[in-house]
Every structure is written in C-alpha cells, then in structure tokens.
Amino acid sequence: MLKISAPGKCILLGEHAVVYGHPALAVSIDLRLQVTISKQKSNLKYHILDGKLMKPENNPHIFSAINDIWGSNSDMLNINISSEIPASSGLGSSAALSVAITTGLLTSKEEEISLEKISSIAHKLEADAQGGLASPMDTSTSTHGGCILLANEKLGKSWLYSRNFKNKSWEIHSFELHDNIKNVSLVIGHTGIQGSTSKIVRGVSDRLKSNPQLIEDINAIKALTKMGVDAVKKGDVDALGAIMNLNHTHLQNIGVSCNELDNLVGVARKSAIGAKLTGAGGGGCIIALSRNPTQTARDIELAGGRSYICKFGVEGVKIEDNY
Numbered sequence: 001m002l003k004i005s006a007p008g009k010c011i012l013l014g015e016h017a018v019v020y021g022h023p024a025l026a027v028s029i030d031l032r033l034q035v036t037i038s039k040q041k042s043n044l045k046y047h048i049l050d051g052k053l054m055k056p057e058n059n060p061h062i063f064s065a066i067n068d069i070w071g072s073n074s075d076m077l078n079i080n081i082s083s084e085i086p087a088s089s090g091l092g093s094s095a096a097l098s099v100a101i102t103t104g105l106l107t108s109k110e111e112e113i114s115l116e117k118i119s120s121i122a123h124k125l126e127a128d129a130q131g132g133l134a135s136p137m138d139t140s141t142s143t144h145g146g147c148i149l150l151a152n153e154k155l156g157k158s159w160l161y162s163r164n165f166k167n168k169s170w171e172i173h174s175f176e177l178h179d180n181i182k183n184v185s186l187v188i189g190h191t192g193i194q195g196s197t198s199k200i201v202r203g204v205s206d207r208l209k210s211n212p213q214l215i216e217d218i219n220a221i222k223a224l225t226k227m228g229v230d231a232v233k234k235g236d237v238d239a240l241g242a243i244m245n246l247n248h249t250h251l252q253n254i255g256v257s258c259n260e261l262d263n264l265v266g267v268a269r270k271s272a273i274g275a276k277l278t279g280a281g282g283g284g285c286i287i288a289l290s291r292n293p294t295q296t297a298r299d300i301e302l303a304g305g306r307s308y309i310c311k312f313g314v315e316g317v318k319i320e321d322n323y
C-alpha cells in the first residue's frame with residue numbers, strides 16, 4: 001500500500017492573469033490531501049474509489065490519470081482519498097489530488113520520477129479538467145511546496161524549469177521566503193460558497209472576448225505581480241499588502257469576485273496589512289496578510305466567514321508510506 005500526501009495552496013498574486021502566460025506567486029499551505037493506492041486482490045474488472053465503483057464523470061482527474069499513467073490493461077486499483085483542503089474553494093484541492101494521484105501511480109508503476117515530471121503530468125490533468133485553460137500554478141506549488149513564482153522569463157538561481165503548454169509558456173521558480181514575510185500570518189477566510197474553477201476561468205475568457213478592454217485589468221495584474229515579487233524578495237510586507245489590495249480591485253473588474261468575498265476582504269482589512277480573494281473566485285476564499293491574525297480571524301468569523309490561520313511554505317508532495 002502506498003500513501004501520498006500533497007498540500008493545498010494560496011495564490012498571493014496573479015490568479016487568472018497567469019492562465020494567459022503572465023506571472024503569479026503562490027505558497028503551499030498546511031492543509032493536505034492524502035491518497036492511498038493498492039492493487040486489488042479480487043477479480044473485479046473496475047477500479048474502486050473510496051469503496052465504490054469509480055465513474056469517469058464523477059472523477060475526471062483520477063480517470064485521466066489512470067488512463068494516461070496506469071494504462072487500461074493493468075491491474076485494477078483500490079484508491080482512497082481523504083482531504084483537509086475544502087473542495088472548490090480556491091485552495092488547490094484538485095491540484096493536490098492531481099499531484100498526489102500522479103505521484104502514487106508513477107511510484108506504483110516503479111517509473112522513474114522527478115518533481116518536474118509529477119508537476120507537468122498533474123498540470124495536464126488539471127488542464128483537461130478545466131477545458132484546456134489552466135496554468136501550472138496550483139500543481140507546481142502542490143508538487144514543490146514552499147513559495148512558487150511563475151514568470152515570463154528565467155530569473156536567476158531560483159529558476160527550476162520551463163513549462164510549455166498549448167502555445168503558452170511559464171518559467172517556474174522556487175524561492176526561500178524572506179524572514180519578514182515568514183513573520184507575518186496568512187489568514188484564510190472562507191465564504192462557505194463553492195465555485196467551479198473551470199466555469200469561472202471560461203467566464204473570464206468569454207468576457208475578454210466580448211469586452212476586450214478588460215485586458216487592461218489583466219495587464220495591471222501582471223504589473224502588480226511583478227512589483228509584488230520585488231516586495232516579497234525585499235521582505236517589504238507593507239508593500240506586499242498594498243499590492244494585494246490593488247490586485248483584488250482588478251479581480252473585481254474582471255468579474256470573479258462576489259459580495260461575500262468583497263465583504264470578507266473589507267472586514268479583514270480592518271486589522272490586516274492587505275487582503276484579496278485567492279484562487280478562481282466566485283465564492284471560495286480570501287487571504288489576509290496580518291500582524292494580528294487572531295483579530296483578523298475574529299472579524300472574518302463575525303462577518304459570517306470561516307477563518308483559518310495557516311502555516312505557509314510547507315513541504316510539497318510526499319510519500320508517507322510504501323509497503
């Protein structure tokens with residue numbers, strides 16, 4: 001039996017723009033998803049997921065992973081999934097699933113693996129599930145852990161590899177967070193509303209076609225992310241907070257926020273350095289950078305959200321057990 005875990009993520013800056021090849025910055029968080037995989041001993045002709053027959057329509061990521069990696073004629077599998085990451089909430093639960101299942105299947109097949117290979121296969125699974133529109137942001141953060149920057153150019157020693165997919169390319173970097181950033185807290189506020197990443201990403205693409213002026217907001221997110229990366233490198237927490245606030249405005253402009261997210265962002269800002277929605281939007285979560293996390297979390301709860309003060313920059317995908 002093989003047990004794999006992979007972390008969720010928070011996007012600090014750049015979601016949505018990153019789908020169009022622009023930069024984005026994310027950190028892994030201490031909420032993890034676990035997958036266990038074993039070969040079935042019975043003569044069943046189908047795979048079992050959480051004790052039930054696995055259906056492609058309910059489990060597109062897992063089905064594509066099995067088709068792409070395991071193959072159709074191999075042994076039937078018994079797979080179990082458990083997760084601390086709330087689903088469809090902008091915290092990377094489907095990326096963590098793609099990363100963990102990819103790692104599990106490659107390891108079970110005794111194939112040579114590298115983090116780059118896991119990350120690129122998992123990105124393809126995410127893109128398949130999102131109708132082709134997906135950046136490698138979530139999957140590379142869940143694979144490598146820590147702090148991941150996707151950029152348009154190679155930026156020195158922190159560069160890991162390039163990812164080319166459907167005429168777009170991203171340079172993937174991993175870097176150590178400045179102590180000043182490590183010393184502030186990241187507070188997550190959950191609206192309790194689930195959002196479908198594929199629908200929201202498609203909605204942005206449709207709005208960009210019908211209202212080409214929105215490209216200005218995508219370009220502004222790109223510019224802000226670049227400034228945010230400099231702030232993170234310098235450990236300038238106040239600049240990062242201000243940039244997060246501005247990033248949220250442009251996410252509102254492209255139509256991915258909602259009243260519940262705006263409300264949580266507003267109350268979090270009373271005690272936080274900066275706050276914005278994180279991930280695809282349309283519900284899901286906000287993040288707040290705070291020197292007073294208990295107060296920020298309390299304000300989020302009083303406004304009807306669920307709060308979580310998270311550890312960030314944690315370890316990426318990990319084989320927990322293999323026997």
Ligand code: MEV
Pocket residue numbers: 011014015016017018019090092133134135136137138197201279280
């Ligand atoms: C989702 O966590 C982030 C988006 O930018 C989509 C993607 O990068 O694939 C909205």
